[in-house]
Amino acid sequence: MSWRKKMAWLALALLLVTGLAYANRLLILQHSLGWYTDWENPRVAEQPVVWQPGPAQPAEGKRPPNIIVIMVDDLGINDVTTHGGGHASWGVSTPAIDSLGQAGVRFDNGYAGSAVCTVSRAAMMTGRYPWRFGVEYTPTPGAMALVAGELYPYQPPPFIDRPAARSAKRFNELGMPASEHTMAEALKAQGYHTVHVGKWHLGSTPEMRPNNQGFNESLFMESGLYLHEDDKRVVNSKQTFDPIDNFLWPNMRLAVSYNAGRWFEPNKYLTDYFTDQAVKVIETNRNRPFFLYLAHWGVHTPLQASREDYDALPQIADHRRRVYGAMIRSLDRSVARVLQSLREQGLEKDTLIVFTSDNGAPGYIGIPEVNQPYRGWKLSFFEGGVRVPFVAQWPARIPAGTRYAPPVSGMDIFSTALGAAGAPAPTDRVVDGVNLIPHLAAPAQLQPERPLFWRDGPMRAVQHQGWKLIASDNPRKDWLFNLRADPTERNNLAQSQPAKLAQLQALQQAHHSGMPQPLWKSFIQLPVFIDKTLDQRLDPAVDEYTYWSN
Numbered sequence: 001m002s003w004r005k006k007m008a009w010l011a012l013a014l015l016l017v018t019g020l021a022y023a024n025r026l027l028i029l030q031h032s033l034g035w036y037t038d039w040e041n042p043r044v045a046e047q048p049v050v051w052q053p054g055p056a057q058p059a060e061g062k063r064p065p066n067i068i069v070i071m072v073d074d075l076g077i078n079d080v081t082t083h084g085g086g087h088a089s090w091g092v093s094t095p096a097i098d099s100l101g102q103a104g105v106r107f108d109n110g111y112a113g114s115a116v117c118t119v120s121r122a123a124m125m126t127g128r129y130p131w132r133f134g135v136e137y138t139p140t141p142g143a144m145a146l147v148a149g150e151l152y153p154y155q156p157p158p159f160i161d162r163p164a165a166r167s168a169k170r171f172n173e174l175g176m177p178a179s180e181h182t183m184a185e186a187l188k189a190q191g192y193h194t195v196h197v198g199k200w201h202l203g204s205t206p207e208m209r210p211n212n213q214g215f216n217e218s219l220f221m222e223s224g225l226y227l228h229e230d231d232k233r234v235v236n237s238k239q240t241f242d243p244i245d246n247f248l249w250p251n252m253r254l255a256v257s258y259n260a261g262r263w264f265e266p267n268k269y270l271t272d273y274f275t276d277q278a279v280k281v282i283e284t285n286r287n288r289p290f291f292l293y294l295a296h297w298g299v300h301t302p303l304q305a306s307r308e309d310y311d312a313l314p315q316i317a318d319h320r321r322r323v324y325g326a327m328i329r330s331l332d333r334s335v336a337r338v339l340q341s342l343r344e345q346g347l348e349k350d351t352l353i354v355f356t357s358d359n360g361a362p363g364y365i366g367i368p369e370v371n372q373p374y375r376g377w378k379l380s381f382f383e384g385g386v387r388v389p390f391v392a393q394w395p396a397r398i399p400a401g402t403r404y405a406p407p408v409s410g411m412d413i414f415s416t417a418l419g420a421a422g423a424p425a426p427t428d429r430v431v432d433g434v435n436l437i438p439h440l441a442a443p444a445q446l447q448p449e450r451p452l453f454w455r456d457g458p459m460r461a462v463q464h465q466g467w468k469l470i471a472s473d474n475p476r477k478d479w480l481f482n483l484r485a486d487p488t489e490r491n492n493l494a495q496s497q498p499a500k501l502a503q504l505q506a507l508q509q510a511h512h513s514g515m516p517q518p519l520w521k522s523f524i525q526l527p528v529f530i531d532k533t534l535d536q537r538l539d540p541a542v543d544e545y546t547y548w549s550n
Contacts, residue, residue: 034251037223041255046267049258049277051284052217054193058287064421065394066285066351067187068292068338069413071124072331073117073199073300074378076361076370079328080389082106085372090316092325096336100355101391105402105440110390111463112359113410114454115379116548118201120358120410121295122176125183125202125213127414127425127433130176131455131512134519139174139201140550142166144247145524151243156527156540159474159547164523174520175203176213181426183414184214187291190423195281196220198274198295209260219277221297222263224252226270226304233269235310237303237323241535242364248302269306271298271327275334279341286345291417296334299327301365306330324367352394352420354413360385363528366535375489379528379548381454381461381470382479382489394420397441404440406447407463412436453511457522457549462508469494469504474525474547480504522549 078085080094082101087093113123113130118138122130130136145165152158168174184194196210196218203209210218227234229249239245254270255263266273278294305326312329316322335355342348361370361384363377376382390408392398397420411433418425419435438445451464458473466484471477480494480501494501525547529538 034253037251037253037255041222041263043253043255043263043265045265047258047262047264049219049280051195051277051280052193054285054288054290056287063350064190064192064289065396066290066292066347067192067417067420068294068351068353069124069183069417070294070296070335070338070353070355071121072296072298072355072357074359074361075299075328075331075357075389076384077374077387077389078370078372079299079361080332082389082391083108087325087328087369090321090325091313092316092328094328094332096332096334096339097355097389097391099339100335100353100393103395103400104353104391104393104398105404107390107392107404107408109405109407110356110388111407111409111452112357112386112388115359115381115385115456117199117358118175119456121200121202122180124358124410124413125176126180127183127411127418127431128180128429129411129432129453129455131515131518132430132432133177133180134516135176136455136457136518137520137522137550139171139203139520140524141171141251142168142523144244145550147243147247151246152526154527154534154538156545158527159525161521161523164521168523169520172204175201175205175208177519178207178212180213181429182214183417184210184291184293186214186418186423186426187421188214188216190421191289192421193217193285193288193290194293195285195290196293196295197278197281198293199297200295206260211259215293217281218259219274220257220260221270221295222253222255222257224248224297224300225254225302226297226306227268228254228265229304233307235305235307235323235326237305237320239301239303239320239364239366239535241366242301244364245301252302269330271296271330271334272306275337278334279337282338282341282345282347286347289421294334294338296331298331299324299361301362303327303365320365321367324365349395352392352397352417354390354392354416356390356410356413357388358410360388363532364534366533368533373488376530377528377533379526380530380546381456381459382530383483383487386454386461392416392436394437397437399440399442402440404436406439407452408436409433409452451507451511453508455512457525457547459546459548460508460512462504462511464504464507467500467504469501469508470546471505471508472546475545524550526550 114120142165309326371384374383376384415433454461470479478494
């Protein structure tokens, strides 16, 4: 064959490949993150985690309390039976989670630091409003934004800044600055052995990982499957109407690492695996004060339940609800096993345990009950997006059966943990969280009134003295609610209460004035409907909505 013919065939082949790639560009983008993950981080079979051994005998003298923070993911306030609701009618009660509030305190008005993962976790870990240090958005892969317009067929449409998405930093480079002073750093300085197990979502570069943020040890969730999709021990529920779900399934992997080592695949349902490891941490550290941050992935999508939990709920006819209920069941079992381990080690009485969620449940899973009776979902600042399960116990200091009515925030966990440990609060920066122990221990001190703020690009909110303002620039609208008279936010008083509206607007303006620019630019805004789930028919002309910015 002549040189000219060879070149002609080569050009034709290149043209054909280019044409096929263009025709399948959406499929390629939709799978690109997973393919890149496989290439960059090949995984091995499960490796045993050898936790750093503690002393054989406890030290003499009084020991500070152990501290355990259990933060779960996307768990709605109506996903537990603690607050009088829950899914008991499904056969899914949460007795272990409920027992924390019964043996300690139930916070009736517990709020997440944000309506989305990273921002809420940064607030909890630092005790500060995260926008004070530029964390205003949750890291999102640029590839997800590039396919969002194709995957999201609903109205109103998403807003996508494609050049910004293409030029965005890699997902693992976005997170909380290492310069922030974390709860783990403060407790480590007090002699605590500090351990992280599970989700982090505050950055994956060496300087942002837990080991550089005060944790002696970290069992780090590197991706987002509970088990392999085709594993016979797992039951899957795919929401084909959800663009986020359609992106997660092809791109998530089963992967963890220990102390930033090689990625490996746990040979067990992820919630149970993390619980196994948390129990080992308690046993290993029984003779020294420890801080355990157990950050479960459940009940975040993709919805995957262990076959054992799924089979235990045959009365639930709807497959999606059954998978979801089974995931809640596994979380409650995790709390039960942690409590049992503390009892076995003789540590229950002098261990502070806090249980909460990073935000409310999302509407994109298509289960309307998850945040009832409150309006809104994850990604919105209505009560359903930020009001979360929030319970704690410390038998040595918190009287059993305590009910606490004033609003509390996930930021308060930082100051409460430091106060319990006798650790000094940072003096070189503003700390927004409050030490709740003096307000819970008898005789209790009165908590001073304080506003709580939330912020996400063009959407902001403030709650103060029973009133709440949600201000949205896209679409431009104010919602003003008297939560004491209207806790489910049905009656917008923005027009009828101009003086109160102006007062809360002034509070917002004063708080946000002078805050730094976000550390990274938002490149996608997704509509979040307030009263309907994503699988329901939506009418933008009638249904209320806001936009969430990544």
